[in-house]
Amino acid sequence: MTASHAELWAIAQDLADVARQETLRHFRSPALQAETKESDRFDPVTQADRAAEAAMRAILDERRPDDAILGEEFGHKPGTSGLTWVLDPIDGTRGYMSGTPTWGVLISVADDTGPLMGIIDQPYIGERFSGGFGRAEATGPLGKAPLGCRGPRPLQEAVLFSTFPEVGTEAEERAFRALSRQVRLTRYGMDCYAYALVAAGQIDLVVEAGLQPYDVHAPIAVIQAAGGIVTDWTGGPAHGGGRIVAAANRIIHEQALAVLSQA
Structure with a gap:
């Protein structure tokens, strides 16, 4: 059909x-x-x-x-x-x-x-x-x-969201903490609304782990349509769930991936 x-x-x-x-x-x-x-x-x-x-x-x-x-x-x-x-x-x-x-x-x-x-x-x-x-x-x-995502800015000026302070496994949480220490502001608890805020140009990053496909499919579509990027923590496809990085632009995305991979 x-x-x-x-x-x-x-x-x-x-x-x-x-x-x-x-x-x-x-x-x-x-x-x-x-x-x-x-x-x-x-x-x-x-x-x-x-x-x-x-x-x-x-x-x-x-x-x-x-x-x-x-x-x-x-x-x-x-x-x-x-x-x-x-x-x-x-x-x-x-x-x-x-x-x-x-x-x-x-x-x-x-x-x-x-x-x-x-x-x-x-x-x-x-x-x-x-x-x-x-x-x-x-x-x-x-x-x-x-909708339109924010333009590039230094990582130290970025706003980062995640649903829970406890992000995934202990190793994943350590990586998230390393990123959180480098941004201007970290906030928690918005669930899918955080992804909407990326698409609306209000924040720069959402980083999470342990997600399911139904958690990320709609946010991926909305953020990509608004000019942003959503991948897993290695830069690969994110629609299968797991570790997610949603970013307002490719530059802030690359900066976030670099910190997560080093940690």
């Missing part, structure tokens, strides 16, 4: 709309319940995660039945079209269950080469960041604006 770019964008917007509705329906509700998906660490999932992904999958089953789907909560559904919808119904469930506003919904379309387009949606804030197929824009309370 072939599809035009306009059709894929229309469906992606509908997915974001229905996920926004489902996540907000449960947000800051006293009835919200979180359980952990792993026995050795707290990896929460809520009824909102499952409801949002189920609602998105229902739309895709109706309108794109030949496409594959990869979602955090319900796994992989094979397809025959060559396209895969990659869904994270709530990126930042820990923040969501705590009532913070910067969790988001991640939606992307990928082929064998990686993500082609993506949306980072912030339901509570009302912002939506879209990138791919010639589009790079943000919509929200301030209206519509083009």
Whole structure:
């Protein structure tokens, strides 16, 4: 089943709309319940995660039945079209269950080469960041604006984000700390919103480890559309997850990789 770019964008917007509705329906509700998906660490999932992904999958089953789907909560559904919808119904469930506003919904379309387009949606804030197929824009309370990453600057002037102070393994954390010591400012806890801030020209770097494909596909599409670069810590493809460096431009990216590799 072939599809035009306009059709894929229309469906992606509908997915974001229905996920926004489902996540907000449960947000800051006293009835919200979180359980952990792993026995050795707290990896929460809520009824909102499952409801949002189920609602998105229902739309895709109706309108794109030949496409594959990869979602955090319900796994992989094979397809025959060559396209895969990659869904994270709530990126930042820990923040969501705590009532913070910067969790988001991640939606992307990928082929064998990686993500082609993506949306980072912030339901509570009302912002939506879209990138791919010639589009790079943000919509929200301030209206519509083009996305564009920051230009080059010295590493010591850079702003670096990561979700957790504890970045991956002990060795990965040491490498991150070495980079953090060289930048102007390091901040934590924004989940997918940090990647949106790279695309919006607000910060320079996001560095993380231990990510899954559904964590990074949409951010890759949005940041690349805005003129940035996303790779693993060796400069290779990042859409498989793992160690991620998202950078506003190639120069700051190279500087960050040099520090991470030395550490």
